Amino acid sequence: MSTQDISRREAWVIAARPQTLPAAASPVIVGTGLAVHDAVFAALPALAALVGAGLIQIGTNFANDYYDAIQGADTEDREGFTRVTAGGLIDPESVKRAMYLTFAASILLGTYLVHVGGVPILVIGLLSVTSGIAYTGGPYPLGYHGLGDLFVFVFFGLVAVAGTYYVQAAAALADPLTVGIPPETLPMAAILAALPVAALSTNILVVNNVRDKEEDATTGKRTLAVRFGYGFARAEFLAMLALAYAVPLWFVVRPTFTPLVLLPLATLPYAVKITRTMLSETSGEILNPTLERMGRLLAAFSVLFAVGLSIPELPL
DSSP, X not given: OOGGGOOHHHHHHHHHOGGGXXXXXXXXXXXXXXXXXXXXXXXXXXXXXXXXXXXXXXXXXXXXXXXXXXXXXXXXXXXXXXXXXXXXXXXXXXXXXXXXXXXHHHHHHHHHHHHHHOHHHHHHHHXXXXXXXXXXXXXXXXXXXXXXXXXXXXXXXXXXXXXXXXXXXXXXXXXXXXSSOOTTSSOXXXXXXHHHHHHHHHHHHHHHHHHTHHHHHHHTOOOHHHHHHHHHHHHHHHHHHHHHHHHHHXXXXXXXXXXXXXXXXXXXXXXXXXXXXXXXXXXXXXXHHHHHHHHHHHHHHHHXXXXXXXXXXXXX
């Protein structure tokens, strides 16, 4: 389909990039699975965390579309999915306005989570929104200086999973509007459970950066793939996969968890298939479908992991 055949409504859907929403939902699913295991599950905070994560993801997508276009990172040689600002489908100011409105909606929703989780959630929310803009915008765009991988690992992995667990535990164990982090609301297990989500989310970006390496090098976008080459990016991909699949092994030897925490290992053959492509391909024609497969891998791994975490003992 040429850009001339895309309606304005379709263009807004493209800009929102709904195919990226598994990356927003997955950490909430895992954090909620652990909350169920620890008997601190709270439905309303979990739902608010899910919607808030989706809004931050969409706001970040709008920001990427807008800032990549105005900074010249999206060219006619781009092999990735259609960008509406660079492609002239939606004017830049409208995309920018949509970005701010989406982030504003996430902040508005976040006021409820701040009531539940207090100052820690306020800090996390403001940092998440600021980083979503700073990923490609502002005076020092993170994605343009090789910090995109760290941004994704921290905010779409560690912060999102641990934050989801925390707001549910805080609703059950803490007073509203707490200032510090109350005891037992952020156990080490919540941090460790976040690592697979962080690693697989980062690998989505690694696939993207390998695909765009040549164009990024010409437009001044200094991703890790551009800075250190294909070999480094592929080694990073393998390391992130190894981390993701090692974490369930830590949980399975803990007495309060069951062998069901190993359920995510069922996705390993699919991960191997993706890896074979990553180790040999660089073209957008091949890696665009691989990006979608990485999203499916993240979603499947997260659902299986959440199920395994949520069951404190095997049913008789």
